[in-house]
Amino acid sequence: MTQAIPHAGGRLRNFIGGAFRDSEHTFANINPVDGSEINRVCRASRSDVDGAVDAARQALQGDWGTMSAAQRAVVLHRVADGIEARFDEFVAAEMADTGKSLQQASSIDIPRGAANFRIFADLQKSRATECFHTATDDGRGALNYAVDKPLGVVAVIAPWNLPLLLLTWKLAPAMAAGNAVIAKPSEETPATATLLAEVMRDAGVPAGAFNLVHGFGPGCTGEWITSHSGVDAITFTGESKTGSAIMRAAADGVKPISFELGGKNAALIFADCDFDAAVEGTARSVFTNGGQVCLCTERVYVERKIFPQFVAALKQKAEALNIGWPQDADTDMGPLISHKHRDKVLSFFSSARADGAEVITGGDIPKFNDTRDSGAFVQPTIFTGLPETADIVRKEVFGPVCHIAPFDSEEEAIQLANNTDYGLAATVWTDNLQRAHRVAGVMDVGIAWVNTWYLRDLRTPFGGVKLSGIGREGGAHSLSFYSEPMNICIKL
Numbered sequence: 001m002t003q004a005i006p007h008a009g010g011r012l013r014n015f016i017g018g019a020f021r022d023s024e025h026t027f028a029n030i031n032p033v034d035g036s037e038i039n040r041v042c043r044a045s046r047s048d049v050d051g052a053v054d055a056a057r058q059a060l061q062g063d064w065g066t067m068s069a070a071q072r073a074v075v076l077h078r079v080a081d082g083i084e085a086r087f088d089e090f091v092a093a094e095m096a097d098t099g100k101s102l103q104q105a106s107s108i109d110i111p112r113g114a115a116n117f118r119i120f121a122d123l124q125k126s127r128a129t130e131c132f133h134t135a136t137d138d139g140r141g142a143l144n145y146a147v148d149k150p151l152g153v154v155a156v157i158a159p160w161n162l163p164l165l166l167l168t169w170k171l172a173p174a175m176a177a178g179n180a181v182i183a184k185p186s187e188e189t190p191a192t193a194t195l196l197a198e199v200m201r202d203a204g205v206p207a208g209a210f211n212l213v214h215g216f217g218p219g220c221t222g223e224w225i226t227s228h229s230g231v232d233a234i235t236f237t238g239e240s241k242t243g244s245a246i247m248r249a250a251a252d253g254v255k256p257i258s259f260e261l262g263g264k265n266a267a268l269i270f271a272d273c274d275f276d277a278a279v280e281g282t283a284r285s286v287f288t289n290g291g292q293v294c295l296c297t298e299r300v301y302v303e304r305k306i307f308p309q310f311v312a313a314l315k316q317k318a319e320a321l322n323i324g325w326p327q328d329a330d331t332d333m334g335p336l337i338s339h340k341h342r343d344k345v346l347s348f349f350s351s352a353r354a355d356g357a358e359v360i361t362g363g364d365i366p367k368f369n370d371t372r373d374s375g376a377f378v379q380p381t382i383f384t385g386l387p388e389t390a391d392i393v394r395k396e397v398f399g400p401v402c403h404i405a406p407f408d409s410e411e412e413a414i415q416l417a418n419n420t421d422y423g424l425a426a427t428v429w430t431d432n433l434q435r436a437h438r439v440a441g442v443m444d445v446g447i448a449w450v451n452t453w454y455l456r457d458l459r460t461p462f463g464g465v466k467l468s469g470i471g472r473e474g475g476a477h478s479l480s481f482y483s484e485p486m487n488i489c490i491k492l
């Protein structure tokens with residue numbers, strides 16, 4: 001990977017009304033591989049947020065608001081083309097901000113960022129509306145049909161774990177449906193969103209249809225957006241407790257919200273599974289992106305008769321992971337997003353030990369004897385032996401760690417998997433067809449995988465139950481959230 005980090009040593013600016021804007025206050029954008037500063041980020045002021053809302057409103061009254069879905073689709077395909085044309089820059093920026101591996105950034109994050117625009121542009125173009133012929137007493141009837149209108153100005157608030165992928169997962173359907181958007185990436189990962197603003201400008205997206213404001217959450221940019229009277233709807237991905245705060249901010253304006261929140265996902269491994277596939281898939285589901293994917297498994301339950309062999313095999317996989325420089329082709333895992341997040345993950349490790357956990361592997365900081373020792377790395381970690389009440393079994397850690405425990409019956413496995421405040425995803429490993437359907441169907445989650453993990457079809461409903469979210473996005477579900485159906489009734 002020879003691509004220089006875009007904007008390194010410079011400033012990442014806000015993008016409002018079609019133009020980049022500097023600001024008085026900046027904050028540091030840190031590379032978690034070695035703790036170095038990559039660039040300065042312009043923190044949006046309250047008046048920048050007001051400016052973004054005004055620009056979005058004007059776009060809805062102007063060129064963007066008068067475009068057909070087909071015309072918007074042409075523009076959004078140009079945005080996807082623009083991401084692909086600057087693919088290496090996007091990959092370099094995402095790796096520098098997050099420390100994720102080249103392999104992951106170039107095969108998942110950035111391709112999905114471009115794909116989101118294509119998929120939702122095309123879906124919206126071919127979207128049907130309802131139409132009914134309604135009987136009337138005079139025999140002439142009435143035509144009742146629905147038209148979908150944009151919600152207006154949509155705030156898109158994104159997390160740091162899959163920065164471009166998750167931002168565009170919401171921006172693309174919101175824009176395809178005709179809304180004007182205000183995007184706020186995580187303060188930890190401002191770079192690819194800034195590149196995206198350049199792509200939007202160069203693709204001819206009308207001024208104000210896409211606005212970008214940088215900054216923090218509480219008492220800052222995030223809160224100013226979500227409590228702004230000129231914002232019509234909020235779509236958010238992040239922690240469950242942030243979701244509660246945003247919900248309170250949205251309550252005043254009775255704004256529609258769509259929330260994709262935290263998870264504490266279980267994997268159930270039955271003795272009748274394909275053992276090697278289950279070990280491989282579970283290792284992937286625990287350690288991908290350093291465990292920093294909302295869908296990652298943090299609780300592994302294994303049928304007792306294969307428990308010792310499974311623990312040994314998962315340990316071997318964890319210890320074989322190559323932790324290191326993101327740009328090396330054979331790197332499996334980079335650092336965590338920040339030192340602050342590493343402190344949080346390490347405090348879970350300490351509490352697990354204090355609760356009496358047995359450490360199967362890891363539990364510490366790796367030693368490199370180079371600049372990576374200033375980075376935010378932790379070892380892939382497996383604990384066992386804790387009661388279900390232990391913090392590390394109940395709370396989302398969001399790191400490369402799982403707790404593994406045995407079960408004796410299908411009923412017990414189901415009870416353990418569902419005994420959580422979260423409800424995002426579950427994974428079931430079995431070669432028994434009836435059991436696969438039976439167990440997957442009673443998982444109290446938004447998505448259950450059988451004999452695979454993270455196999456996504458973007459047309460399917462995506463979201464969580466309980467603390468894991470509100471609403472569904474994906475395919476037609478996204479377009480339905482980002483538009484308001486209106487009924488028109490014509491007496492014939």
Ligand code: NAD
Pocket residue numbers: 157158159160161166184185186187215216217218219221222223226237238239240242243245246259260261262263293294396398424464468469
């Ligand atoms: P976070 O909640 O700390 O921050 C997410 C975004 O919200 C950031 O842009 C942040 O600045 C902003 N924010 C924070 N407080 C705010 C406030 N009071 N008002 C407005 N905005 C505010 O989450 P994170 O640490 O960036 O991301 C990790 C979390 O995201 C994990 O809990 C993970 O499970 C979750 N996540 C969920 C999904 C999903 O699809 N369900 C996907 C990815 C990540």
